[in-house]
Amino acid sequence: MKNYSLFLSRVLLLAGSVAFPHIWHTFAQAxxxxxxxxxxxxxxxxxxxxxxxxxxxxxxxxxxxxxxxxLQEITKRLGIPRWQFxxxxxxxxxxxxxxxxxxxxxxxxxxxxxxxxxGHITYSHPYFLLYDRxxxxxxSPFHTVAxxxxxxxxxxxxxxxxxxxxxxxxKGLAAKVxxxxxxxxxxxxxxxxxxxxxxxxQATLKAQKEHFVDLRTLGPPIFYDAKPAWKEAQAKAxxxxxxEGIVVRANCxxxxxxxxxxxxxxxxxxxxxxxxxxxxxxxxxxxxxxxxEQAE
Numbered sequence: 217m218k219n220y221s222l223f224l225s226r227v228l229l230l231a232g233s234v235a236f237p238h239i240w241h242t243f244a245q246a247x248x249x250x251x252x253x254x255x256x257x258x259x260x261x262x263x264x265x266x267x268x269x270x271x272x273x274x275x276x277x278x279x280x281x282x283x284x285x286x287l288q289e290i291t292k293r294l295g296i297p298r299w300q301f302x303x304x305x306x307x308x309x310x311x312x313x314x315x316x317x318x319x320x321x322x323x324x325x326x327x328x329x330x331x332x333x334x335g336h337i338t339y340s341h342p343y344f345l346l347y348d349r350x351x352x353x354x355x356s357p358f359h360t361v362a363x364x365x366x367x368x369x370x371x372x373x374x375x376x377x378x379x380x381x382x383x384x385x386x387k388g389l390a391a392k393v394x395x396x397x398x399x400x401x402x403x404x405x406x407x408x409x410x411x412x413x414x415x416x417x418q419a420t421l422k423a424q425k426e427h428f429v430d431l432r433t434l435g436p437p438i439f440y441d442a443k444p445a446w447k448e449a450q451a452k453a454x455x456x457x458x459x460e461g462i463v464v465r466a467n468c469x470x471x472x473x474x475x476x477x478x479x480x481x482x483x484x485x486x487x488x489x490x491x492x493x494x495x496x497x498x499x500x501x502x503x504x505x506x507x508x509e510q511a512e
Contacts, residue, residue: 248465253296256298257300258287258296260283260299260301260318260323261302261313261318262301262309262321262322263303263304263323265301269419269495271283282495283322285491286322286462287299287301287322289478289482289491290475293478294475302318304317309321313465320475324346324419325461325463326457326460328376330443336466337463337464340462340463341461342459342505343462344492345456345459346458346460347439348439349421349433350414352406352412352414353406354431355430356413358413360434361389365390365391368392368410369384369390371394371414371416372396372398377415377416378393378415380438380440380441383441384415399420403427422497440458441457455506462479489502
């Protein structure tokens, strides 16, 4: 009888999910945000600890940086008492998100249609636009981009910076790319003569200048270009390529909606601009990160 009752309950549960799919869809939407509010803490995966101006810790353990200020403000506007970073490796950010080790990813991730399609993830509205710079040592024999034809470029594995570096090689502007695991590694390699130049974003360059003072840039800023297979999709996207967003699991649409509401209000009242200015990375282009029509 006990087994029959268990069987019957499972049949009724299955029947209910078929007969009233909208109920289960609504429940799934609510669950992520409700669970976070019940726990009283919003957790964020991050792989940039120590990378100024994004995220670092003071001696007393206090987090500082753009990511910390954003997470603190978003948590407050969502009505959640606490926030917490969970520090991990870059390659585990999305896998960890998808299995629930953290609620969101806030780690300078650029939004792309390809990442959303293959990763089955969603991104918040953008808060910061990255572009790349080509960096050499002050005494480097390279003075123009054209000088790099036989050069080895350094970048960071799995980033849009790396894609840009490989694109420069594909265009015949450099010889090859050496990808590294962290944002500091290419600068060490440059100083040690293992590579000739670095391709990373403007915020990373600013941060590393505190440790490597004898650096200069070649050429103008380089804005990201979509892969050929994704050019059409990126052209229709509501954000400019190179924009950073907060990553949310695809099955948490209500959480994404509330984060977007918070981000939009922070944009409108000048909070995001204030945060970027605090860390000296604000430029006029940061006020306009959308194209076409911004999706709500």
